[in-house]
Amino acid sequence: MELGAQDYADRKKDISQFLSQDIYQDEIKAMINHKRRRLIINISDLHSFNNLAPRILKNPSEFMQPFCDAVTEAAKGIDPKYLKEGEALHVGFEGPFVSRRVTPRDLLSEFIGSMVCVVGIVTKCSLVRPKVVKSVHFCPATENFTVREYRDITSNNGLPTGSVYPTRDENGNLLVTEYGLCQYKDHQTLSIQEVPENAAPGQLPRTVDVIVEDDLVDSCKPGDRVAIVGLYKALPGKSKGSVNGVFRTVLIANNVSLLNKEANAPIYSPEDLKNIKKIAERDDTFDLLGNSLAPSIYGHSWIKKAVVLLMLGGVEKNLKNGTHLRGDINMMMVGDPSVAKSQLLRAIINIAPLAISTTGRGSSGVGLTAAVTSDQETGERRLEAGAMVLGDRGVVCIDEFDKMNDQDRVAIHEVMEQQTVTIAKAGIHASLNARCSVVAAANPIYGTYDRSLTPTKNIGLPDSLLSRFDLLFIVLDQMDADIDRHISEHVLRMHRFRSPIDGGEAALDGSSRYGREDEADADSSVFVKYNRMLHGRKTERGRKRDTLTIKFLKKYIHYAKHRIQPELTDEASEHIATAYAELRNASSNAKTGGTLPITARTLETIIRLSTAHAKLKLSRKVTKVDVEAALKVLNFAIYHKELTEMEDREQERQREEARTHRADRQGPTTTAMEVDDPPRAQQPTAIGSLERIEAFKAIFGQHMRVNHKDTISISEVENVVNEGADGHYSRAEIVAILEVMLVYGLLDRNKVFIFLKDECPCFSSILV
Incomplete structure (x- = not known):
């Protein structure tokens, strides 16, 4: 707005006195040394000087131009050669804006004409274009120069001027534009959207357009979380050539600040820190956090x-040679319908500090990564961020992953490993950060899991995608009367005794999301109060199972994730290398393999899981215990067994060595076949070498796991083993191997019956 000469002089005098302070004299000198063109003023300093802050916040358009002129004069007083003729410096503001620090949803009409600080995430970003500020024209007939200045709503000095470009002077003489003498400034438009984790459920996220100019262009990119300070202005809208009463609003930025990962950090009280360390010192920390993740879901302890x-x-x-080693863990769940896959995703969304939820059918490849769109008003190209870019440093949950098109699914390959989104379309080449963990849930290719097929055929996804998932869990609907009884009791307790306003972890309301409203009470209670009606009877050991509250669980995860950065020890490194070699060997011996291919990415998976477990224990070092815990989770994901293959083979090797040692000391012993008084023609069967026993166990065990059989005959065992083995196994040798493995405890006794009455009368059945 236009100011009178006296008002302008008074404001400029007050500002010059403010800038004469030593602190800002030093700031101006630093600005000159670093060749910057913008001085950042702290609002707190203006509060203590002639009550400038309230006046500037309420009517910034009256103070911006005097401020810029005062800063320019102060800079020229320090270094007269710093600025060229006609150049001016700019001013930006920072500090506590209190009630004026808002989100796009809170940006209402009451803030029009004032200065606000808007916090959000950049979703769209246009190309940088030059805007003419002053044009110079030459008249060949009169040999005179004509200068015209252009001002719009973004200008601080005076009212907006017309945008008509002169072609003739007042006498009708032709004018020639001298483009080299014209002055321009950089111009760019952004779109700021409210952060996903604080958006109101069921409502479209609000967006505000931002105009950045000069040195502020390219200061942020799509996916960045920013706090932008600027003037909130209204532009008259036009409809069919006439001005209507609905105005379009924009934010004229004067300062852009990038928010770091600690921007939404919870408030830790001393009591919280003490409780966090107490929980970390417990022996059952891992189990406690897993049980507290989604207590309304029965079972799935390893997945939790x-x-x-x-x-x-x-x-x-980030290595010096430019290599990026991701620390985020990707996970996938494949299984039958109604096994709580989507409920687990909902629990992640409500617990994780930043989580974005999408579905396979409702998402496209560009919707997940990034897209090049056209501006509705100007028609120019602009870059728009997708879900994975918006979820940078967070978790992206994709439900119904199997319903996505193959072309859309390929688009996330780069994100899952390189953690960037590269766009080269319509003249725009850009690389955006998408450092997020991906959690996907899918149904098998035939709707339900076919136990007669291998996991790879059930999943129906290419190995190039599966290898990018660190963990892949097969979640089956077990037909077990005891399990069904426990699930029904658990669900009925939830329906009968949980308060409707409690909601649990799967509630979709604003109060349960991760936000500042959770931090009003800085002290969080640690454990959920035990309720026998809701939580059921006590455990088998006679004591109740502890469960952490959601608020404390959020604080614990945030503290461990951002405050602890563990380092690998020599012992852990050696153990990881040995475990990886064992996994590779097991996958090569087992003909069909597990749920995931064992590749070099599996080695990095072990490192990431071990490091995460060290964070869980608030440890600065990754130890062998962390590696063991990581291997148990990984082995359950690959083979659906709780005991790792490495531990299994180690115990088998130790028992075999002990048996061989005893046999060497005691000499020939009577075998189990001789005890049962077999026919005289049958001699004690010679058992093959340790390698043959291991090969037998690998082939036989893999067959039982893949087909999920309850019973198996000795004839089928003979056929299966001889089809997959290099050497032939006789039936007598197979029976002898099974009996020896049973005697020395080398078989898992909780899965399948093998009926051997004819071949081995002393055992009516062998439990495998």
């Missing part, structure tokens, strides 16, 4: 533990 490690993540590293 994996989710806890996923939210903690590993340590991200």
Whole structure:
């Protein structure tokens, strides 16, 4: 707005006195040394000087031009050669804006004409274009120069001028534009959207357009979380050539600040820190956090533990040669319908500090990554961020992953490993950060899991995508009367005794989301109060199972994720290398393999899981215990067994060595076949070498796991083993091997019956 000469002089005098302070004289000198063109003023300093802050915040348009002129004069007084003729410096503001620090949803009409600080995430970003500020024209007939200045709503000095470009002077003589003498400034438009984790459920996220100019262009990119300070102005809208009463609003930025990962950090009280350390010192910390993740979901303990490690993540590293080692963990769940896959995703969304939810059918490849769109008003190209870019440093949950098109699914390959989105379309080449963990849930290719097929054929996804998932869990609907009884009791307790306003972890309301409203009470209670009606009877050991509250669980995960950066020890490194070699060997011996291919990415998976477990224990070092915990989770994901293959083979090797040692000391012993008084023609069967026993166990065990059989005959065992083995096994040798493995405890006794009455009368059945 136009100011009178006296008002302008008074304001400029007050500002010059403010800038004469030593602190801002030093700031101006630093600005000159670093060749910057913008001085940042703290609002707190203006409060203590002639009550300038309230006046500037309420009517910034009256103070911006005097401020810029005063800063320019102060800079020329320090270094007269710093600025060229006609150049001016700019001013930006920072500090506590209190009630004026808002989100796009809170940006209402009461703020029009004032200065505000808007916090959000950049979703769209246009190309940088030059805007003419002053044009110079030459008249060949009169040999005179004509100068015209252009001002719009973004200008601080005076009212907006017309945008008509002169072609003739007042006498009708032709004018020639001298483009080299014209002055321009950079111009760019952004779109700021409210952050996803604080958006109101069921409502479209609000967006505000931002105009940045001069040195502020390209200060942020899509996906960045920013706090932008500027003047909130209204532009008259036009409809069919006439001005209507609905105005379009924009934010004229004067300062852009990038928010770091600690921007939404919860408030830790001393009591919280003490409780966090107490929980970390417990022996059952891993189990406690897993049980507390989604207590309304029965079972799935290993998947819950994996989710806890996923939210903690590993340590991200950027090497000097430009290599990026991701620390985020990707996980996938494939299984029958109604096994709580979507409920687990909902629990992640409500616990993780930043989580974005999408579905396979409702998402496209560009919707997940990034897209090049056209501006509705100007028609120019602009870059728009997708869900994975918006979820940078967070978790992206994709439900119904199997319903996505193959072309859309390929688009996330780069994100899951390189953690960037590269766009080269319509003249725009850009690379955006998408450092997020991906949690996907899918149904098998035939709707339900076919136990007669291998996991790879059930999943129906290419290995190039599966290898990018660190963990892949097969979740089956077990037909077990005891399990069904426990699930029904658990669900009925939830329906009968949980308060409707309690909501649990799957509630979709604003109060349960991760936000500042959770931090009003800085002290969080640690454990959920035990309620026998709701939580059921006590455990088998006679004591109740502890469960952490959601608020404390959020604080614990945030503290462990951002405050602890563990380092690998020599012992842990050696153990990881040995475990990886064992996994590779097991996958090569087992003909069909597990749920995931064992590749070099599996080695990095072990490192990430071990580091996440060290974070869980608030440890600065990754130890062998952390590696063991990570291997148990990984082995359950690959083979659906709680005991790791490495531990299994180690115990088998130790028992075999002990048996061989005893046999060497005691000499020939009577075998089990001789005890049962076999026919005289049958001699004690010679058992093959340790390698043959191991090969037998690998082939036989893999067959039982893949087909999920309850019973198997000795004839089928003979056929299966001889089809997959290099050497032939006789039936007598197979029976002898099974009996020896049973005697020395080398078989898992909880899965399948093998009926051997004819071949081995002393055992009516062998439990495998």
